[in-house]
Amino acid sequence: MPMLDMPIEELHKYKGTNPCPKDFDRYWEEALKELDSIDPMVEFILSDFKAPYADCFDMYFIGVRGARIHAKCLKPKNSSQKHPALIMFHGYRGDSGDWMDKLPYVAMGFTVVAMDCRGQGGLSEDTGNVKGPTYGGHIIRGLQGEPEDLLFRNIFLDTAQIARIVMDMEGVDSKRVGVTGYSQGGALTIACAALEPRINKIAPVYPFLSDYKRVWQMDLAKDAYEELNYYFRFFDPLHKKEDEVFNKLGYIDVKNLAKFIKSEVLFTATLLDNICPPSTQFAIYNNVISKKQLRIYNDFGHENLPETNDAIFKFMSEL
Template sequence: MPLIDMPLAELKKYNGINPCPPDFDDYWTKAKEELAAVDSKVELVPSDFQVPFAECFDLYFTGVRGARVHAKYLRPKGGSEPHPAILQFHGYTSNSGDWNDKLNFVAMGYSVAALDVRGQGGYSEDSGCVKGDTVHGHIMRGLDDRPENMLFRHVFLDAAQLAKVVMSMEEVDENRVGAMGFSQGGALTLACAALEPRIKKLAPVYPFLCDYKRVWEMDLAKDAYNDIRDYFRFFDPLHEREDEVFEKLGYIDLQYLVKHINGEVLMSVGLMDNICPPSTQFSAYNKITSKKQMLIYPDYGHENIPTVMDKIYQFMLEL
């Protein structure tokens, strides 16, 4: 078969090339301390969308730096015993999606919470400057500021905070919570489980936000990673700060966070993925130390892949 990346045997041993900042662990320890000090001020507002077997709510909570974050929250109607829950995370620049595509898990007796990433296509605030969507450029937002002001730091913390909020619900068994998502959603699945290690099962599909320097060297800083190319073109056209830029991006490189994951992992990758290259995904997968399995699709790229959702659904049944 054709190759767009390394041979599979090399992928299974690949450990990434993006530099890791020397204070990475301290950076995330302080980030979690900041999150722990936040008063979430959780609010559940009944949605206009309702069905006979579920209760559907717009869930709001206050995240780090004062942003009011939105998620869709659905729970089985009339369920009194604590039950499992699924957290869902969406792709870059998108939103939490329609209500109806979450009902399969509710029908199974699970609650579902689907995050709107701050500043993207949903209803969460971007507290950096404005409400609503800023849509693009999120990888580089805050790069020329202090590392603790990088936007994706806050987004990763939002994912973990959503988990904490859902785990605190009376109807949810905090020890039976799973997380899932595609692309950026896969990245936030990894971030969520790394920052909230009680996540029991996680199913990231072709996760984004891993091994930025590898993306650059493969000349794939386009599409979802176009932020990197734009940054150099506008702010460092001579690449005088290239080493500094990639080291700073290391703070939000998931390959260095995943060591904190305790949950069981089912990751899916398409070997023809030229948006989130397979090697970048393996750089994270190979560092996960908990129980894990990789579903490898040789002929598929960054697209809808047959059987993935069925396999995730079956995987989450075990909750």
Template structure:
């Protein structure tokens, strides 16, 4: 088969090239301390959009960092809230969407609800859904969210710091819901959703199973070196052209991006991981995905689709379904 990235034998050993900030661990300790000091004040509002048999649907709102009110769709079996404390509780699944998207339709979550799951699907702040983007950074807001805050001297202003924390806050909110077993919560998503699955499992170590699909937000420098700063990563090229045209700050910029590089959060993951990649993926190159996968220390396996790119992977949703049913 043709290849455009490293051979598979090298991918299985690849460790990434993007710089890791020297204070990376301190950065995320401080971020989690901020999250700890942010009461979620979760609110469930019954949805009038759909009324399926056997399921209850809610608009879920909660507080994220930086003063944002964050939205998710929340579905549960009709028996979940009515169960007594001593009764068996339900597993739960967190779902994260692709870049610039939203939480999707209610109906595509019902297969999990039919199996007794509570399901929460996040709207990332500032993207295509209902969550609030409070902004507040110096410098550009041009094009995309990877570079939001990159021109601010304070790396805590990187927007993806807050989005990563939103995933952990959602996990905490769901784990505290009536009828949910906090020891049986999984997370999944593709592309950006795959990156957020990694971030969520890293920042909320109680996540039991994680199923990222071709994760975005990994090993930015490798994307640049492969001349693939286009499509989802196009804003990296735009940033240099607009704000550092001679690349005088290249090392500084990639090092700052290292704070929100999922490969460096991956070693924190305690969940069992089922990951998938297509070896022809030119949107999120396989090497960037392996940079994160190879740093995961927990039980894991990788499903490889040699002829597939950043697209639907046949039968993989079924594999995720069976994987999560093991919660």
């Protein structure tokens, strides 16, 4: 078997290297209290994209710290019964994608919502208000301030907020909501289900934002994780604050959030992934304690995975 990382036997046992802060649970309890205080002021604006069996909207809501968040929302036309919903999250620096690729789920009777991450390639805002410099990266944005300043904290809260909004939509059965995404989208899928435990099914694919110290130790702080390298080179070249940095990143490490998940999980991992290393993926999966199944692509990296979209579609169709 090709091997980039640990032997497969070790991967199945590995739960992570990056520390989990001692007050991790309290941190997220307090974050969710902040989210509870927000009036999302949800707006639906009819899109000029048309489909014969879908009503398509640009959806906006207000997230924590006042950011206006955008999502594409597609609802099945003339649906008279409660129906399932699917939430989609995109890859790092990307956006919610085309309308067209959501339509197969709408044709199956799903409401589909795809969120633009704040400050990335879509229409959602990044309102800033963090202390200290960054090198254009969201992982390190806010790292020199308090843990509450970390930008991904707010993005993770956006995922929980959009889940709440979807569950409250007219016609949606709140007990039949699924979430999926690749890479960063996989990480946000984990965060969403951890922070909104009513989610029924999730299907993350080679998730990002996991086990930062392991990435660093493997000398893979490049590509998607390159800002970790730039942070130390520019702001801590002697690594005097290395322990503090990795401990603080532990607040936004999805392997640490995985224990909160109650959803059924279909997890897809790749063993030749030099973007999101296999051990960082398995660290998430091995910390999930809910019902779960693992699909492993031995010969693939961070790339298109044949049959994966079909497997996710079949899994979500059970809703």
